[in-house]
Amino acid sequence: MIYLDNAATTLKKPESVIDAVVSALRTMGNSSRGTHESSLATSRTVFETRMKIAEFFGARGPENVAFTMNSTEALNIAIRGLVREGDHVITTEMEHNSVLRPLYHLLKDKVISLSILKADKNGVIDPADISGLIRPNTRMLVTTHSSNLTGNMVDIAEVAEIAHENGLIYIVDASQTAGCKPIDVEKMGIDVLCFTGHKGLLGPQGTGGLVIGSRIAEAEEGSGSYLRPFKMGGTGVQSYSKLQPSELPTRLEAGTLNGHGIAGLDAALDFINEVGIDAIDKKEQSLMNRFLEGVRTIEGVTVYGDFGNPRTAIVSLNIWDWDSGQVSDILSMDYDIATRPGAHCAPLMHKALGTVSQGAVRFSFSYFNTEEEIDFAVKAVRDIAEDR
C-alpha cells in the first residue's frame, strides 16, 4: 500500500518508537504511583518526554507540558478552561471541528459570543482582518497553525502579536504542524499550544498534550488567565487535597497517563531531533511539490488552497465533478493508494472552497514517503481523470 493519509495519522513510525513501546509494555509500572523501580522508571520516562516536548516547542520548563489523549482533548481543556461567561471569542473558517465544536457548544450554552474570521476562496485567512472583529469583551483567539484540508498555514507569530496588542489569550491548534514545522511558544507569543503525538510527531495514538506559555502558566488562581482543570481525579500526589492540585502539570492531568504511548513519543522525539525538523520539512515539501507539479496540469483536476504561501505537506483535489469518496475508493481499490475523501471535519473550509457536497480527496505526505510513490500516485490521478 502507498499510504498518503499522513494528515490523519502517520502510518509508518520509526522502528525505535515500536521498540520503546514494546519495552514499556514489558517493564512499565504506573507513573507517580509508587516508589519501586518500575514505577520510578515510568515517572522518569514521562518526565524526560515532558522535558523534550518543552524544549521542542520552546516552553519555559517541563511543568508547562501536560499530556492528553489527543489534540482534541487538549483543545477542550484549553478553550473551556480559559473562557469566562460573557467572553467574546474569535476563531477562523480554517478550523477543524476540534476547535469549532467546543466553541459552538459554548455559544449554544450562552457562555460566549463568537466571531469567525472569513477565509478567501483559496481557504486562507488574512490576520489583518482580525482587528475588525475585536469587541470590548473579546478575550480569546483560537486558530489552527495549518489547515488539515489545504495545508495552508496561519502566521501564528503575526496573529500572536495582534492578540497581545489587544490583550487576548491566543490558543493554537498545532495538530498538523507539530513535528514538521518549527514552533516556539515563548518566542512566538503563544499562550497555549495543542498538539497530537500520532501525526507529524511520529508517535503512537493516544498521545498529545498542551504546551503552556509562561503568561498562562504563571497566572494565579482566580485571575482571568488561570487555566482551570478540566478532568479531576487521582494525581498520585497531594491525595488529601479535596480539589485537583493547582500545580502544573498536575492541574491538567488526572488518572493514569498513557505511559506506554508516552514512551513511544519519547523515542519519536529523539528520531525527529536526530534527523532534524528542517530536514523533515524539506523532504515533505519536496514530495508535496513533486505531486503538485504532477497533478495540477492534468485536465479535470482541481487543486485547492494557496500554493504561494507556507504550507504543510497536503494536496487536496477533485477530479471533474466526481464524488471525492468515489475517487478515493478507486485509488484504494485499483491502485492501493490510501487517501482521504469527504469533509475532513472542516465544514467551514468546504464552504469557503465550494466543495461542501463534493468533498475533496486529500493526499498528505510524510518523511517516509518516496518519490516513486509520488510518481505512482500522480500517474493514478492522471489515469482516473482520463478514463471518463
Added chain:
Amino acid sequence: MIYLDNAATTLKKPESVIDAVVSALRTMGNSSRGTHESSLATSRTVFETRMKIAEFFGARGPENVAFTMNSTEALNIAIRGLVREGDHVITTEMEHNSVLRPLYHLLKDKVISLSILKADKNGVIDPADISGLIRPNTRMLVTTHSSNLTGNMVDIAEVAEIAHENGLIYIVDASQTAGCKPIDVEKMGIDVLCFTGHKGLLGPQGTGGLVIGSRIAEAEEGSGSYLRPFKMGGTGVQSYSKLQPSELPTRLEAGTLNGHGIAGLDAALDFINEVGIDAIDKKEQSLMNRFLEGVRTIEGVTVYGDFGNPRTAIVSLNIWDWDSGQVSDILSMDYDIATRPGAHCAPLMHKALGTVSQGAVRFSFSYFNTEEEIDFAVKAVRDIAEDR
C-alpha cells in the same frame, strides 16, 4: 523484581497484547477517518473491541461502549454529563479521588449538594445505610465496586436495587474489578460502568471507557437521564453538524482514539475470555489468601479491611508504627519487591482506617504472580517486622 503493585497497573501483560500493539503500530491508520484498508482495518479493530467489551460487561450492544484514556476520564464524563444544577449526590468513603474530586469540584461550584456514606472501621459500607441519606432532590449515586486500598467490595447489585427503587442514577467505578470480577450492567442494574484497560483487563495504558446501561443509552436529549458530551471535536462522521453528534458512542468520543492501545485491549480480552474470568479470580484469590495467612499472624503486622467479605486481590498492611513509605522502600531496595505505600488517592478510607499519617503498604496480586513470589514476600514482611 517481584511485582505486587497490580492494583496500580498490571506490569505483566499477555504476550498477545504486546504482539497486537506492535502489529497495530506497523499497520494502523486512523479509525473512522478514511476508506482505505489501513483505516478500515482500524475501524474494524475498534468495533470488535467495542463488541467484546459490550459482551464482557453485559451491555446491550457495542454502541453502549465509549472509549476514554482511563477510568478517571470515564468517571468525569459520567458524573459531569449526568448531574444537573441543584442535584443531591450520594457517594461513599470507600472512593478514590477519581470519584471524590469531580464531586468536590461540583460541590464547590454549588452545582450539587453531596452526602458521603460512612465506612466502618474496616473500611466497609453497608448499602442499607444509603436510604437514610436520600433526599427529595437526590438524583445520583456513585460507588466503587472495590476499594483500591483494602480490596473490599461493594455489592453493586444490591446498591443498584436501592438506587432504582428511589429513582436514582447509579454510576460504578470498576477500576479495581474490571477483568477479575464478573460484571453485567443490565442484569445488575448499573447505569454507567467506568473501567480502565491497564489493570485487571491486562491491556495497555491509555485505554478505558464507559459501559452505558440501557436506561441511560435510551434517554432522549433534554431528558434527565441524557448523558451529555464532555469533550467535543472531530468524529469522522457528520462533519457538518455544528454540535457533537448525539449518537452513541460518538457523543462521548472526540478526536483520534488510542487505536494502538485498543488493539492491545482487544487481545487482552481474548486472553481473559480464553482463561476465563472465574479462573483468573480464583487464582488471584488463592494468592491473596496465601499472603494474608502468611502475614496476619506476624507480630507487629496490622492488616486492613474486612476479610470475611468478597474482595479483590489486595492486602494492605502496616508494620508496627513505621511509615509506610519507609517499609515500601525497604521491600523495594532490600528484597526487590514492588508495592505501593502512602495514601493511594483514597483520603476518606485512611480516615476510616485511622491511617492518615502512616499510610499503608499495599500488596496487590495478579494472575501472573506465583506462589513462590508470595512466599518470598511473606518472608520479607516477617524479616522486616522482626528486625526492630
